[in-house]
Amino acid sequence: MNVVVCVKQIPDPAAPQSLEPGTHTLDRSGKLILDDSDAYGVEMALQLAEQAGGGDVTLVSMAPNGETSGLRTALAMGAASAVLVSDDALKGADALTTAKVLAAAIKKSNPDLILTATESSDGYTGTVPVQIAELLGLPSITFAKSVVIEGGNVKVQRQTESGYDDVVAPLPLLVTVTAGVVEPRYPSFKGIMAAKSKPVETVTASDLGIATGAAGQEITSVVDAEARAAGEIVVDDGDGAQRIVAFLEELKLV
Amino acid sequence: MRFSFTEEQLALREGTRDVLEAMCTTSDLRDLYESDNPMGGRSAERWSALSDLGATALLASEEAGGLGFGDAELVGVLEEAGRVALPEALGLHAGVAVPILGLASSTPAGLLSSLVEQGALVSVGGVDVALTGPVVRQFDGEAHAERVPDVNRAHSFLLASASDHGVQVCLVGRDQCTITPTPGLDTALNLGAVAWTPRPENVIAEGDDAILIIDEIASRSSLVSAAHLCGVVDAMLLRTAEYAKDRQQFGVPIGSFQAVKHMLANVRVALEFARPAVYRAAWSFSVNDDARHHDAALAKALASEMAQDAAATCLQVHGGIGYTWESDLQFYLKRCWALATAYGDAPMQRARALSLGLNLSQ
Numbered sequence: 171m172n173v174v175v176c177v178k179q180i181p182d183p184a185a186p187q188s189l190e191p192g193t194h195t196l197d198r199s200g201k202l203i204l205d206d207s208d209a210y211g212v213e214m215a216l217q218l219a220e221q222a223g224g225g226d227v228t229l230v231s232m233a234p235n236g237e238t239s240g241l242r243t244a245l246a247m248g249a250a251s252a253v254l255v256s257d258d259a260l261k262g263a264d265a266l267t268t269a270k271v272l273a274a275a276i277k278k279s280n281p282d283l284i285l286t287a288t289e290s291s292d293g294y295t296g297t298v299p300v301q302i303a304e305l306l307g308l309p310s311i312t313f314a315k316s317v318v319i320e321g322g323n324v325k326v327q328r329q330t331e332s333g334y335d336d337v338v339a340p341l342p343l344l345v346t347v348t349a350g351v352v353e354p355r356y357p358s359f360k361g362i363m364a365a366k367s368k369p370v371e372t373v374t375a376s377d378l379g380i381a382t383g384a385a386g387q388e389i390t391s392v393v394d395a396e397a398r399a400a401g402e403i404v405v406d407d408g409d410g411a412q413r414i415v416a417f418l419e420e421l422k423l424v
Numbered sequence: 425m426r427f428s429f430t431e432e433q434l435a436l437r438e439g440t441r442d443v444l445e446a447m448c449t450t451s452d453l454r455d456l457y458e459s460d461n462p463m464g465g466r467s468a469e470r471w472s473a474l475s476d477l478g479a480t481a482l483l484a485s486e487e488a489g490g491l492g493f494g495d496a497e498l499v500g501v502l503e504e505a506g507r508v509a510l511p512e513a514l515g516l517h518a519g520v521a522v523p524i525l526g527l528a529s530s531t532p533a534g535l536l537s538s539l540v541e542q543g544a545l546v547s548v549g550g551v552d553v554a555l556t557g558p559v560v561r562q563f564d565g566e567a568h569a570e571r572v573p574d575v576n577r578a579h580s581f582l583l584a585s586a587s588d589h590g591v592q593v594c595l596v597g598r599d600q601c602t603i604t605p606t607p608g609l610d611t612a613l614n615l616g617a618v619a620w621t622p623r624p625e626n627v628i629a630e631g632d633d634a635i636l637i638i639d640e641i642a643s644r645s646s647l648v649s650a651a652h653l654c655g656v657v658d659a660m661l662l663r664t665a666e667y668a669k670d671r672q673q674f675g676v677p678i679g680s681f682q683a684v685k686h687m688l689a690n691v692r693v694a695l696e697f698a699r700p701a702v703y704r705a706a707w708s709f710s711v712n713d714d715a716r717h718h719d720a721a722l723a724k725a726l727a728s729e730m731a732q733d734a735a736a737t738c739l740q741v742h743g744g745i746g747y748t749w750e751s752d753l754q755f756y757l758k759r760c761w762a763l764a765t766a767y768g769d770a771p772m773q774r775a776r777a778l779s780l781g782l783n784l785s786q
Contacts, residue, residue: 246439356446356477358477359477360491362432362439363491
């Protein structure tokens with residue numbers, strides 16, 4: 171079974187970050203690392219390929235400056251190869267453009283299953299995965315907390331606010347996985363060494379036949395987040411516990 | 425000539441950091457310190473993670489199931505172990521026992537690969553560069569090594585001893601030893617006294633071979649503890665600098681005072697001067713350079729001195745809180761104090777470096 175995992179290489183969240191003054195987009199000029207939320211998809215893909223008795227896990231990523239550091243991490247975990255779309259013309263690409271690019275890159279691998287995270291840890295639009303599925307004309311299942319392949323079908327437990335739904339769909343399809351789906355492995359030294367020689371194909375937008383023009387979306391302004399308002403002080407008139415429970419119920423925490 | 429680590433070496437170091445930052449947090453260390461069980465915390469889980477990573481068999485040959493790397497790769501891994509004040513004796517196992525077992529001509533075939541396969545930890549004892557004689561003496565056929573690290577976790581011990589018939593290095597299973605836990609400054613190191621009876625079937629080297637191997641053990645122990653100390657001090661200094669930026673006095677962070685800044689800067693300078701000596705010693709071992717014993721002694725001398733000064737400075741910058749049980753600084757302080765004196769303190773190692781250096785120049 172061939173699985174494609176979409177992975178994003180993002181600026182290290184632990185390092186200070188800045189926006190580019192003109193476009194208000196994140197400055198991505200420094201070293202990029204594998205988005206933590208994508209490690210779950212990579213691990214899930216590796217496990218599914220192993221359970222299926224073989225098959226390759228291919229990574230697809232779009233990043234500026236031919237950046238491969240994050241891809242090497244995922245290759246070290248065990249993925250077989252990667253396709254990197256790197257093109258100055260894609261700088262500041264919006265979600266739909268990104269989806270078109272990734273969909274075109276994925277199509278080349280003709281996978282049985284496409285896995286992505288629910289959203290990236292730097293952009294948080296959460297719209298790219300379903301756009302990819304739509305562009306490829308495939309079904310999609312989002313927020314998977316468990317993925318099992320049975321016959322030609324995928325059985326997914328889809329996380330909801332109150333629990334989960336059991337969803338079944340035929341292959342091929344796209345599934346977005348949550349952070350709880352599996353525990354990602356650490357790359358071993360052998361994996362790290364092997365990753366150096368695994369193939370990473372770098373392509374441009376025009377190689378994929380994608381026309382690059384002005385993005386459909388632009389960020390017009392950015393404002394600082396509002397300072398946190400003072401909380402509500404509950405005076406306990408004997409009904410303190412009930413009021414706290416009511417408050418938590420409102421937040422659907424209990 | 426290239427004087428920096430290769431991309432590969434840095435990647436191995438980073439891979440180790442990822443695992444250890446998740447598997448050896450200060451709260452893991454606190455669990456260990458506060459537990460009556462010397463194996464408390466996530467010890468077993470952590471060792472198997474290091475084994476899965478490949479860190480424990482980094483220096484074992486590929487035929488033995490290892491990675492066939494050298495000390496230049498290992499040194500970065502050991503520094504990372506120091507940065508989290510790793511309790512397990514990774515340095516002694518991966519940097520002393522494994523290469524020695526690979527080196528000794530009398531190591532039974534398949535022994536090393538079986539140890540690697542099992543993920544077994546081999547600790548080391550009986551050789552102490554700080555002792556006037558290089559090894560412990562046998563009395564009535566029994567030998568007794570003090571302050572052997574990680575005694576509860578060790579699967580077996582690489583032990584040296586001397587009798588009237590000469591010196592021997594043995595690999596002894598824990599079931600053939602009498603182990604008595606010893607109270608120590610840094611309880612995480614899990615020190616113990618190991619008594620054993622050298623038996624012919626356990627002998628890895630004897631006579632002249634053993635003397636050479638004991639020298640390797642002494643120098644390798646110096647190197648791995650020096651590398652560990654560099655990591656400990658690196659983490660301790662970062663933590664202390666953060667504290668100095670946070671702690672306010674006279675309405676400003678104490679780190680804004682020049683006297684505090686200078687003290688911390690001096691620690692950084694000492695660390696950056698010790699590191700190249702440690703890296704050089706690692707390189708000397710990786711190419712089996714004649715100067716490796718001298719280089720290891722110099723590395724340990726610089727690292728010990730640096731770690732003692734660093735511990736004193738970091739404790740002073742923390743002030744009273746640094747003395748408390750509640751402060752995590754204790755994990756790093758205790759490791760500095762313990763390892764700065766173990767395997768030869770600075771004056772002893774300087775003397776060793778001097779005498780070895782004179783021999784080299786002749």
